[in-house]
Amino acid sequence: MRIFVAVGAALALVLTAAPARAQSASWADRPHDVAGLPYLDLTSVSVKNTKKAITVTYRSRSLGNRNGTEVVLLDTDPRKPGPELQVGFGRYSEGWHAPMRRWKVDRSKAARKKWNPSPYGKARPCDGTVRINSRWKRNFTPVTITVREKKGCITSKRVRVQVSTATDGFSNHQRSDTFGAVVRDQLPHGKRAFTPWVKQRSTKAKARRTVDGADSLRWWSDIRSVAVDLTNERLSVAVNHLARPVQRHGIFLVYLDTNGDPTPDYVIELGTNHPIVRQASGWTTGGRQIACSIDGELAGAGLTRTRFSMPSAPCLGNPESVRVAVVATDRTSPVYAPVDWWGGTRTWTPAVARG
Known part of the structure; x- marks a missing residue:
């Protein structure tokens, strides 16, 4: 009788403990x-800094999208907040460059004497130091920005950069549509983030490369x-x-x-x-x-x-x-x-x- 009760109690315990399906x-x-979204997806950027010029080369993928803008910020002074130069262009539109101060375009009288931030009008002494090679015949990649060092313009023993893109639609000259919102990418990620500093080296030195990770897309x-x-x-x-x-x-x-x-x-x-x-x-x-x-x-x-x-x-x-x-x-x-x-x-x- 005791054995029967013990076995019955154990069986009841097992049945009770069994998880429900x-x-x-x-x-x-x-x-x-x-x-698969055709935004201007940055993949890598390389920076080379020599006595003659600063060269920034970055790559992207966009599934043939010809709509959007691309901007490079150059920070050349560790003692001052923000970049000193902005260089950008719209795909199939004019390029531009502008001096910056505290994260804003510098429109002071001294800056206007050196730079013309508009793609139109009379060139200033520093405008000729910037060259944009967008490689539009190769789907805008890789893009190379060259800033020739010139006294009174951009000269630095160290430089770091930020690259960003923005597009609100798709166009390939045959079809086009709008996204309904602007899709952005930035390399490196993070608010006001820059690549590591690149010191000035000889022309034979290799460029320093930064690779972009996975993007967060809404x-x-x-x-x-x-x-x-x-x-x-x-x-x-x-x-x-x-x-x-x-x-x-x-x-x-x-x-x-x-x-x-x-x-x-x-x-x-x-x-x-x-x-x-x-x-x-x-x-x-x-x-x-x-x-x-x-x-x-x-x-x-x-x-x-x-x-x-x-x-x-x-x-x-x-x-x-x-x-x-x-x-x-x-x-x-x-x-x-x-x-x-x-x-x-x-x-x-x-x-x-x-x-």
């Missing part, structure tokens, strides 16, 4: 990680989280992202794995007139379309939630568990397509058991 879960995604199709709910009757998936602008649209693909192998079994397409359910044919949108009573939609203008809900049986065979992989693509432009995967390319969420 979850039927819903939500996972966050890394923010600002959209890829875009409406940036996935913030994915929530999955699986019951005996229905599967529901909600994807939260940034607010969709009225002038932009896209496609969200939700891949479903119902048997635990590496490849998807079904794919749900959201962003068309009506959600589409297909048997997956690898990681594509191909495959046989399935007639299924599915309810769902792409987030409306100004909204942040794209979702669907569908019967788990018979559409999906009433699976014991499901895991999802989600990719959001902005399809507004026929030329470029910003894309974001939850968790990384072709990454599955943990499995959610049927509740």
